[in-house]
Amino acid sequence: MKTIKIEKDGKEYSLAFTRKTVTEMARSGFRIDDVADPSRMVIGVPQLFAGAFLRFHRGIKQELVDEIWDSISNKSGLINKLVEMYAEPINALLDEPQDEAKNGSWEVVE
Numbered sequence: 001m002k003t004i005k006i007e008k009d010g011k012e013y014s015l016a017f018t019r020k021t022v023t024e025m026a027r028s029g030f031r032i033d034d035v036a037d038p039s040r041m042v043i044g045v046p047q048l049f050a051g052a053f054l055r056f057h058r059g060i061k062q063e064l065v066d067e068i069w070d071s072i073s074n075k076s077g078l079i080n081k082l083v084e085m086y087a088e089p090i091n092a093l094l095d096e097p098q099d100e101a102k103n104g105s106w107e108v109v110e
Helices: 019-027 041-051 062-071 075-092
Strands: 004-008 011-015
Touching: 004 062, 004 075, 019 041, 019 075, 041 062, 041 075
Parallel strands: none
Antiparallel strands: 004 011
């Protein structure tokens, strides 16, 4: 799991996504497509940024998240990295198990 570290006013914040946080964001209405859609970017970008705090800073207030957002530079680079990180738990759903001896199997029976 990749993590982004942000420092603000002497405090360090860790941003990351897990399968649990991605699921939680989706259930709350977040759609990754909203980040790139100019007509919905005003919704998608703040949701993605705030969602990245869920893993390590669940109780953080939205006001502080907004302050952190306002204080950082290279916002487009940060968003691109967050989109990449958001996709990782989703892509991991389809990863094949590494231990052949413990692999489950399936078959179609007619």
